[in-house]
Every structure is written in C-alpha cells, then in structure tokens.
Amino acid sequence: MTEILPPGEARLQAKAAPEGEIAAATRTLVLGPYLNRAAQRPVPGQTETVRSDEARLDEAVGLAAAIDLDVARAIAVHLQRPRPSTYLGKGRVEEVAGLIKAEEIGLVVMDCALSPVQQRNLEKAWGAKVIDRTGLILEIFGRRASTREGTLQVEHAHLAYQKSRLVRSWTHLERQRGGFGFLGGPGETQIEADRRMIQERMTRIERDLDAVTRTRGLHRKSRARVPYPIVALVGYTNAGKSTLFNALTKAEVRAQDMLFATLDPTARATKLPHGETVILSDTVGFISDLPTSLIAAFRATLEDVIEADILLHVRDVSHGDTQAQAEDVEGVLRELGIEPDAERIIEVWNKADLLDDGERTRLLNLSAAHRGAGPAPILVSALTGEGLPALAERIEGQVARARSTFAVTLPPEDGAALNWLYENAEVLDRQSDTGGAIALTIRIAPEKEPRFLNRFEAAQRIGGPVTAPTA
Structure with a gap:
C-alpha cells in the first residue's frame, strides 16, 4: 500500500530517491474522460478524423509510461458534458473514489485539461494526487530536457502553468530539486511563494531565453555564410523521426519506442547522392492537445522548422490513428505559420516493416495515385533502410528546384x-x-x-x- 507521509518526511524521502524510483512506486490510475460522439461539436469548415477512445487512452498510458509511472488501471469514461466543479459528474466521482481506495491508487492522471478548481476538488474527493494532460506532458518535458535552452523553456512553461495552482493539498509525491517539479506539486517553498515571485522568476528566464535565442540567431547567420539547405523532420511523437535521422546521417541520436524520446533539437550535416550537403534537423514530436503554452515556449526551438528549406513530415503508417495524428501535426504547423500543403513539405510514410502485404500494397497504390495531385508520399522503413535511397533522391530533387x-x-x-x-x-x-x-x-x-x-x-x-x- 502506498504510504502517505507527512510533508517533511515526504521531502526527505523524495530528495533521497531518484525520480524514476518515486514514479515506479506510485500506483497510477489513468482516466480518460471523453465526450460522447453526439456531444462533440464539429468545427465549422474543418474536417477532422475522430480518434477512437481506445487509441486516446492508449496514448495517455504511453505518456504515463514515459516517466516510469506504475499504471495499475486505465479507464475511459464517457461524458455528455464536463462539470465546472469536478469535470466528472458526482456519481462518477464517487465511483472512481471507490476504485482508488480498492486499488490503493496514489496518483490519478486525467487525460484532459483541468482548471485549478477542478483539480483541487478532485484531489479532495479522491484523497489522491491528480494531474491533467498538460501537467503530465510538462513532467515528461522536464525529464527529457538536457540543454540549457530546453530546460529554461520547460521551466518557463511550468511556472506559467503553476501560477494558478499555488495551493495544493497533497504532497506525498513531492520532490525537491533545483528549479521546478511537476508530479510532486509545489511543496512548502512554492506554497510560501506568491505570484510575484513566480513572475520575477519567469522574467529572469525570459531574459536568459532571449540570450539563448540571440546565440541561436548567430549560429543561423554563420550557417548562412556557409549556406547549406536545412531539412527539418517533423511529425507526431514516436513516429520514428529520430530513427530516420540516424539512418540518414549515421548519427546516434536517442531513438526509443517511447513518447517524447527526443526533446532537444539535434542537427547534423549529411550528403545527398550527388554530393550536395544538407543540414538535417531532428525536432520534438507533436501530439494531440499540445498545450498552447508549450508551443509558445518552444517556438525558439522550432525556428529551424519555420525557416527550413524542406520539411519531412514523418508519419507512422502502421498506427491505427495515423490520419488523425497527421491532422494534429498539420494543426501545429498552421500555428507556426506553415501551410501543410506547402511545396517544401515531403510526406514520409514510415514503419513500412510493420505492415502486412495487403496494407503495403494499398499504401503503394495510394502513393501512386497521389502523383497527379502533387508530390507523392514516400513509403520507407527507417529501421530496415527500405525506401531511403528514394527519399534522398526526392530531397535532392526538391533542393534542385531553386538551382x-x-x-x-x-x-x-x-x-x-x-x-x-x-x-x-x-x-x-x-x-x-x-x-x-x-x-x-x-x-x-x-x-x-x-x-x-x-x-x-x-x-x-x-x-x-x-x-x-x-x-
């Protein structure tokens, strides 16, 4: 059974234990509160592929697994509409409370965006720590960031998120570390701090980020003096971008079957078949319902995407929700001012090695039929190397269009x-x-x-x- 410690003892234990051990010892319930299909209002003029509840819940479990949480149960809950006070209805809150007690749950991950009031009310009703989708993604980003710029961006995004969540009632997961923490809540030091102190810290981070951005600008100018085309990889998280990056550049960037395995951008020079050098840039993966604050925070990181000569939109075509994932990526690109049908975008259908013969034939036929309407997608396997020569030739042909x-x-x-x-x-x-x-x-x-x-x-x-x- 998860032991609930007084705040002081919790801090000492958290300080001594690695973050992964804390997460692994926390029995977690992943709750997907999804609106019924009939209750979802389509956006006028926008076609959207409906993602299945099962796929959304699987993704939420994957996000929890990315920070080593011990997921004891994962449940999808269907709603007619969210309740202002607790998001879930009263009966459902009581039902989940019984499950939490029976399963000895210490943490509930809600796969939605909660208001501070909803979050506090649910913690009070359930006697367990509650975090929403934004908080979970912030925690993952906090774990993955390794460069100074990435760390500053995550901390700034977290502080903006935390400003309205200063008072928290549950501290048994709390850990003290420099800068910021997510799953553990603010702890006594942050409870004692007021919004002015947080704002002051955010202002200092913004100054530091300005300096980092200026440095990146100088690097970009130095590249312009020895100009090479920039080819940026974009796509849904876990689509295989880093594996493709490694295959094209012979680099050893971290590539794992895990959501958000890559956070900090990496760039490498590589040669195309006729000897042209290009800079290949691996970027953070996109995801559905990515918090707007995170898109804003990582805008400097995504400048290489905005200014790239060519974008490779990498899709995992073996995934059941590949079309919905593609639409999510296109939505983020639009927020960055990039139209998804721009000529500089090459769609790469990755993970061909996971397809059966029938699906492979279907996708090849789709690609062939697409040629009359513009550049055809390229079917590849970054793992086996299938299709990579054709992709390199396509990149070279795209570069040559302006030469x-x-x-x-x-x-x-x-x-x-x-x-x-x-x-x-x-x-x-x-x-x-x-x-x-x-x-x-x-x-x-x-x-x-x-x-x-x-x-x-x-x-x-x-x-x-x-x-x-x-x-």
Whole structure:
C-alpha cells in the first residue's frame, strides 16, 4: 500500500530517491474522460478524423509510461458534458473514489485539461494526487530536457502553468530539486511563494531565453555564410523521426519506442547522392492537445522548422490513428505559420516493416495515385533502410528546384578549378575527351552562383530553377 507521509518526511524521502524510483512506486490510475460522439461539436469548415477512445487512452498510458509511472488501471469514461466543479459528474466521482481506495491508487492522471478548481476538488474527493494532460506532458518535458535552452523553456512553461495552482493539498509525491517539479506539486517553498515571485522568476528566464535565442540567431547567420539547405523532420511523437535521422546521417541520436524520446533539437550535416550537403534537423514530436503554452515556449526551438528549406513530415503508417495524428501535426504547423500543403513539405510514410502485404500494397497504390495531385508520399522503413535511397533522391530533387545547372569545360591541368567545383557545386556529370579536356554538368545554389559566374565566365546555363528561390 502506498504510504502517505507527512510533508517533511515526504521531502526527505523524495530528495533521497531518484525520480524514476518515486514514479515506479506510485500506483497510477489513468482516466480518460471523453465526450460522447453526439456531444462533440464539429468545427465549422474543418474536417477532422475522430480518434477512437481506445487509441486516446492508449496514448495517455504511453505518456504515463514515459516517466516510469506504475499504471495499475486505465479507464475511459464517457461524458455528455464536463462539470465546472469536478469535470466528472458526482456519481462518477464517487465511483472512481471507490476504485482508488480498492486499488490503493496514489496518483490519478486525467487525460484532459483541468482548471485549478477542478483539480483541487478532485484531489479532495479522491484523497489522491491528480494531474491533467498538460501537467503530465510538462513532467515528461522536464525529464527529457538536457540543454540549457530546453530546460529554461520547460521551466518557463511550468511556472506559467503553476501560477494558478499555488495551493495544493497533497504532497506525498513531492520532490525537491533545483528549479521546478511537476508530479510532486509545489511543496512548502512554492506554497510560501506568491505570484510575484513566480513572475520575477519567469522574467529572469525570459531574459536568459532571449540570450539563448540571440546565440541561436548567430549560429543561423554563420550557417548562412556557409549556406547549406536545412531539412527539418517533423511529425507526431514516436513516429520514428529520430530513427530516420540516424539512418540518414549515421548519427546516434536517442531513438526509443517511447513518447517524447527526443526533446532537444539535434542537427547534423549529411550528403545527398550527388554530393550536395544538407543540414538535417531532428525536432520534438507533436501530439494531440499540445498545450498552447508549450508551443509558445518552444517556438525558439522550432525556428529551424519555420525557416527550413524542406520539411519531412514523418508519419507512422502502421498506427491505427495515423490520419488523425497527421491532422494534429498539420494543426501545429498552421500555428507556426506553415501551410501543410506547402511545396517544401515531403510526406514520409514510415514503419513500412510493420505492415502486412495487403496494407503495403494499398499504401503503394495510394502513393501512386497521389502523383497527379502533387508530390507523392514516400513509403520507407527507417529501421530496415527500405525506401531511403528514394527519399534522398526526392530531397535532392526538391533542393534542385531553386538551382541552376551549367555546362563547364576545363583544361586537364586546371585541378584547382575542378576542386572548387566539387567543393561548391553538385557535379551531375563528368566526361573527358581525347585531348584530356574535362566537360562537366554542375548544379549550384543561387547564393554561390555570382562567384561561380565570376570564376567561370565561359560556363553555359542549361537549366534554371523551377521556382524562384525564397529569400
């Protein structure tokens, strides 16, 4: 049975025990309070794939598992409408209270957004710690953040969330650590603090984040001086972005079958088939009902997504709710000012190795039928390598849309010019005649074109960009 300790003893125990041990020792009930289908009002002018309650509950359990919670039970509860005081109806609250007592539950995860009043009322009625979906995602982000920027962003988002939740009645999960805590509640030190102190801390974090953002801006300018196209991976959490990133770059970024395994962005240079270098950027995964405060907090991190030349929208096509997940990702992209049907987006259907023959054939037929309506999705398996050469060629073709091609002839003794072309352009073809002269077909980025033409005045343009390059 979970022992409920006085606040002082709880703090001492929490301070001594690792976070994972605290979570693993906490029997948890995951409760999915979902509105009945008839009670859900569609948004005018917006088509939305309805995610099944089972899939939503499975995702909530996955979120709890991501921080090692001991999930004893997971239950979906159907509602006609949320109640202002407790979200659930009175009878349902009493029913859950009996279950909590019988199952010796210490923590209830509500897969919804609770107001501070609802959260406190439920804790009082159930005698157990209660956190909502936002609090759970904040806890996961707090565990995953490893860079200074990520830590600051998570702390800022948590403080904004915590401002209205200063007074809490349950402290047996409390842990004291520098900066912030989520599952454990604010503890005595935060209860004694008022909103002014929290706001002061938020203001200091904002100043620190401004400095970090300026540093990222300098890095971005330095990349612009040695310009490489940026290819950013976006997608639903656990869609396989990090595994794909590792497969394309031969890097060893953390890739696990876990929600939000990646939080801090990672960038690596990689070469395409014809030798063009691109910067591949792995980003945090999106999720349904991602708190607006977190989108705002991580906007600086997502600047690489906003400014990327190409976006790879990675989808787990083996997942039963892949279409609903795709719509959630598209919704976040719109919040970032990116239209999902933009030409720079390449849809990547990942985890082909998990498909049966019938589903694989169906998706290949869908991809083939899509070609007339725009760029076709590419079916790949980041794990086995299937489809990756075709994906690299598609990326290269997309990069080439804003580039010109030239024919250049060099005397056999001009090794310096040949070396310059290989370092600064893509060499698409190379032929030598009987006299040793070297005929080259090259493709070059717009920003390097003036230097190229200044050096190779006799070069002949044989192809221009498909679309004008954006600034």
